[in-house]
Amino acid sequence: MPFRRGVKQDGKVNGGMPADFKTTDHGLNKLKVATRGGVVFASFDHDIESLEDFLGPVILGYFDRLFDGRELRILGYNRQRIPGNWKLMQENIKDPYHPGLLHTWFVTFGLWRADNKSELKMDARHRHAAMISTRGQSGKADQVTQVSSFKESMELNDPRFLDIVPEPWWGGPTAVMMTLFPSVILQQQVNSVSTRHIQPDGHGSFDFVWTHFGFADDTEEMTQRRLRQANLFGPAGFVSADDGEVIEFSQQGFEQKPFHRTLAELGGRTVEDTDHMVTETLIRGMYQYWREVMEAEA
Numbered sequence: 299m300p301f302r303r304g305v306k307q308d309g310k311v312n313g314g315m316p317a318d319f320k321t322t323d324h325g326l327n328k329l330k331v332a333t334r335g336g337v338v339f340a341s342f343d344h345d346i347e348s349l350e351d352f353l354g355p356v357i358l359g360y361f362d363r364l365f366d367g368r369e370l371r372i373l374g375y376n377r378q379r380i381p382g383n384w385k386l387m388q389e390n391i392k393d394p395y396h397p398g399l400l401h402t403w404f405v406t407f408g409l410w411r412a413d414n415k416s417e418l419k420m421d422a423r424h425r426h427a428a429m430i431s432t433r434g435q436s437g438k439a440d441q442v443t444q445v446s447s448f449k450e451s452m453e454l455n456d457p458r459f460l461d462i463v464p465e466p467w468w469g470g471p472t473a474v475m476m477t478l479f480p481s482v483i484l485q486q487q488v489n490s491v492s493t494r495h496i497q498p499d500g501h502g503s504f505d506f507v508w509t510h511f512g513f514a515d516d517t518e519e520m521t522q523r524r525l526r527q528a529n530l531f532g533p534a535g536f537v538s539a540d541d542g543e544v545i546e547f548s549q550q551g552f553e554q555k556p557f558h559r560t561l562a563e564l565g566g567r568t569v570e571d572t573d574h575m576v577t578e579t580l581i582r583g584m585y586q587y588w589r590e591v592m593e594a595e596a
């Protein structure tokens with residue numbers, strides 16, 4: 299604080315703040331902070347429940363699978379502005395059937411199949427979710443996918459993008475995508491792990507901030523593998539570039555016909571955990587919670 303005690307001039311003090319002024323009465327906003335497994339969360343709401351209660355036991359279990367206390371090592375950041383409503387990104391990671399329809403890269407190189415063993419799980423209030431899938435043993439996509447292979451003969455110049463090495467901590471699933479309401483996504487797609495933070499910029503746009511990480515006890519080879527696989531994700535990722543573009547298209551669709559409504563009835567009209575991917579149950583769950591919160595605030 300400049301000139302807090304005033305300025306000494308010609309033997310007297312001029313100006314300054316009143317003698318009883320305390321900086322501690324005018325501090326920065328204090329946040330309620332929680333840390334777990336090396337991850338730091340903060341909320342402006344001091345009455346919010348504990349992080350553990352907020353996540354609930356099921357989601358917490360998947361959180362701890364990824365952040366099990368190992369020391370984390372930041373590998374890099376990406377930041378992009380996506381011209382769409384922030385909730386569209388949560389929907390994206392709660393929609394388990396679009397990868398086979400949208401992401402030709404996943405399909406072409408066999409990273410996604412409609413018959414992957416999969417589960418969708420939520421917390422009791424349906425605000426968070428985990429999409430858990432286990433890749434089959436077969437390599438390239440065959441006729442299981444609804445999208446014919448983009449180009450059968452397409453090959454990677456550098457096959458190391460698919461140099462996938464199972465890790466003991468996976469404990470079965472090869473990919474777990476978590477959405478934490480309202481603004482956090484935790485990604486484990488084979489050896490690529492990241493956090494993604496949604497930072498809204500008004501209702502029609504948001505910044506999407508990626509933090510790619512690894513673990514302090516990774517070998518140099520594993521670090522390089524994680525970095526190579528990170529090329530699938532981020533603003534220009536072989537896979538994630540599709541999501542950013544489609545969210546922009548969706549927003550344009552909403553804006554040109556605001557009187558239209560979205561239908562999310564795939565897999566029924568109710569909200570429940572499932573053991574398959576052909577459902578919008580997680581999206582219905584989020585909007586059920588969203589309405590609950592917004593009505594309480596109204």
Ligand SMILES: [Fe+2]
Binds near residue numbers: 396397537538
């Ligand atoms: Fe996607």
